[in-house]
Amino acid sequence: VKNQTLKDLGEAAIIRLIEKKAPLSSRGHVKKGIGDDAAVLEPGRDSVQLVTIDTLIEGIHFTARTLSPEALGWKALVVNMSDIAAMGGSPRTAFLSLGMTPDTEVIFISSFMAGFNAAAQKADIALAGGDIVATLASKIVTVTLLGECPAEQVIYRSGARPGHDVWITGFLGNAAAGLFLLLSEDAPDPSAYESLVLAHQKPMPRHEVGQALGRNRFAKAMIDVSDGIAGDLAHICRESGTGAVIQVASLPLSAELRKLAAEVNKDPLDWALHGGEDYELLFTASPADEQQILSLTASVLGIPAVKVGRIIDGQGIWLETEQGKKAITSGGYTHF
């Protein structure tokens, strides 16, 4: 039915629609999914379990202008996959809590689920439960994602040691530049910078490289870059009791990012250091493993990870340029 709303459809039918479109996993670990008081899962027998939860709120994290329903479904799962990846784990089972206004069109849910499914299929993730509630105004999406990892392969934020190299799995700043394109009134036409917009709308899940770095014990500390590398590297340093130096010339800035920055007279470094939402993995490793890391990440990602700095004794995050070293404040996105 055209323009049918959630209110027209009713709660039971909405849940059936979601159930029909819910991704299943070939792993067979879901003994009971949607349709009872709780989901029943068979845990991995030689693994620890990883759990993460993330909420996206309309008007705060997204608007109809910045994310299509499909992109929202994709991103709601990928931001959680990113957290599991940053522990070196394998994502398994998702739970979806939706808050929707009653006038939301049913097609919104179908499209959302299509995006959610596409992300789930990247890692054979099952949707095993959730809830749906009416809201007064904003749409709200909360995903809880469970994953697994052999206990000895979990990579914490606290494993960085002075002398480690600092690596990043892909471009920095693209997502923030993409958001700028979508939101700023005087920004150039976003269609000229498709890769930047895509970086914001459809971040790629990094679970495969995260798992590979854990399995091979190359990553000693790891985090996903959600608040900007400056802030996220500061998290690693705080947990590890170290400092870090970022070599500015090494930061992977895309050609499109540099081009846009020049066109709108902005410093691409601001986007790269503080922009957030890149969902690349930031990790530290022994310099002895450099060659193996380059070839491993090249084989998994298509392009090798990039060495952007080093862990040092002491405190703080330092920016190293040809002019010397200066301390930077974290300045990542904070909610309050």
Add this chain to the structure above:
Amino acid sequence: VKNQTLKDLGEAAIIRLIEKKAPLSSRGHVKKGIGDDAAVLEPGRDSVQLVTIDTLIEGIHFTARTLSPEALGWKALVVNMSDIAAMGGSPRTAFLSLGMTPDTEVIFISSFMAGFNAAAQKADIALAGGDIVATLASKIVTVTLLGECPAEQVIYRSGARPGHDVWITGFLGNAAAGLFLLLSEDAPDPSAYESLVLAHQKPMPRHEVGQALGRNRFAKAMIDVSDGIAGDLAHICRESGTGAVIQVASLPLSAELRKLAAEVNKDPLDWALHGGEDYELLFTASPADEQQILSLTASVLGIPAVKVGRIIDGQGIWLETEQGKKAITSGGYTHF
């Protein structure tokens, strides 16, 4: 600081405040809680895992008038404990996603956590992670709760068979009557009906009786009464392919409920059948187990569970009175 808000405090300090007040579990299964990309848990080795998620939204599920911050914290966890209890499981690990407006006072969070903690301590539940985001208007609380259960003791909705008795672990309708007292302009003074208001604000977790009914294999199908017994019994019947008869004279209605109904000229049956939020357990059992169920529930709950009907061949939920039998429509609370 008096009247300090979340905006004054800042995101990192809010998280530290929650971490400081987060319940820990004596079980030692949380290898890493708050403070990394994901929590790391040691799963129970001979159990399946149970997972449930529930969201409470200001203006929909609660207002400042209906729930104090402490009551909100308590209830946000207990509604999830109720789902784990309804599977026969043991709740273990909670994850908390908070959406709060920046002008929320810090004392709100402290009070919320005090209520959350009090509920957690009832079952030795750890808070192992979550997230906090700013919202534009409403407060939002999403709790994901993980539990465990030996595989052969899980109680599904689908286990009801014709001939089973239908049981309930406590009073029906009190929570709905309590909400009426809190919301209705022409309701009598709530302080005269404290037990009804408490039933809405501070439902008791039923995990102990749920586990006992599973361990002893007495409950064959089970659900928690969140939408009213009529609707929730209909869920059991739909999943089990049966019908059910409710004996009206057997329904446990409290003296306060009857008194209030008389005072405001309402039918207490409406609250009991369709009111919702009682969070008692509804289960079916073989008539052969009646005496053992009475003594088991009396020993766990203080008062015995009450037999309120029976499972029959066919479809539908029937209400049996001295005047005969009539079909009822479910009529429970639905969101859309």
